[in-house]
Amino acid sequence: HGLLVSFPGSVVKQRMQMYNSPYRGLWDCLQTVTRTEGIGAFYxxxxxxxxxxxxxxxxxxxxxxxxxxxxxxxxxxxxxxxxxxxxxxxxxxxxxxxxxxxxxxxxxxxxxxxxxxxxxxxxxxxxxxxxxxxxxxxxxxxxxxxxxxxxxxxxxxxxxxxxxxxxxxxxxxxxxxxxxxxxxx
Structure with missing residues (x-):
């Protein structure tokens, strides 16, 4: 299912668009969210x-x-x-x-x-x-x-x-x- 695969991208995009986003870039966001909240945060x-x-x-x-x-x-x-x-x-x-x-x-x-x-x-x-x-x-x-x-x-x-x-x-x-x-x- 395409949504299942593309969904983390939507989460990363929204988190990077937040005012005062703490993330330096795509990989930083992926790694930080995975480390601090687990893979479930993307879903x-x-x-x-x-x-x-x-x-x-x-x-x-x-x-x-x-x-x-x-x-x-x-x-x-x-x-x-x-x-x-x-x-x-x-x-x-x-x-x-x-x-x-x-x-x-x-x-x-x-x-x-x-x-x-x-x-x-x-x-x-x-x-x-x-x-x-x-x-x-x-x-x-x-x-x-x-x-x-x-x-x-x-x-x-x-x-x-x-x-x-x-x-x-x-x-x-x-x-x-x-x-x-x-x-x-």
């Missing part, structure tokens, strides 16, 4: 990531299909409709799953300032604990910190992904039709 938010991927992908595909129904009901190759539908799908999916992303980030970074402010010593683990901690840190608004940035990040990537997908689907379908016509002749 502390794994269940949250999996839980986030299911609703993200479901909302993503449903939104894309609903948008295509409105903008392109005959399902022709119209790049503009694919771009708009893909961007909307990414935006809505990102917005809806931001609370899970906030919890994942807290689990990955183990931000001491945040944990100390709610009297948590040691390491935070588990999705339920992350949800409780985020709520204690800032109530419901805390679950949507960074939502705008997440939406803005997702929109172009999903717009591009859907556009490329639809282009290749169109291109390959046309090639197949041309080959079938050539065989008939």
């Amino acid at each position: 502390r938010s794994y269940s949250t990531q999996l839980t986030m991927n299911v609703p993200f992908q479901a909302v993503h595909f449903i939104t894309y299909e609903l948008m295509q129904e409105q903008l392109n009901p005959h399902r022709h190759y119209y790049p503009g409709s694919h771009i708009v539908s893909g961007a909307a799908a990414g935006a809505i999916s990102a917005a809806i799953t931001t609370p899970l992303d906030v919890c994942k980030t807290l689990l990955n970074t183990q931000e001491n300032v945040a944990l100390n402010s709610v009297n948590i010593s040691g390491h935070l683990s588990g999705m339920a604990n992350a949800f409780r901690t985020v709520y204690r840190l800032g109530g419901l608004p805390a679950f949507f910190k960074g939502a705008q940035a997440r939406v803005i990040y997702q929109m172009p990537s999903t717009a591009i992904a859907w556009s490329v997908y639809e282009f290749f689907k169109y291109f390959l379908t046309k090639q197949q039709q041309l080959q079938q016509e050539a065989r008939r002749m």
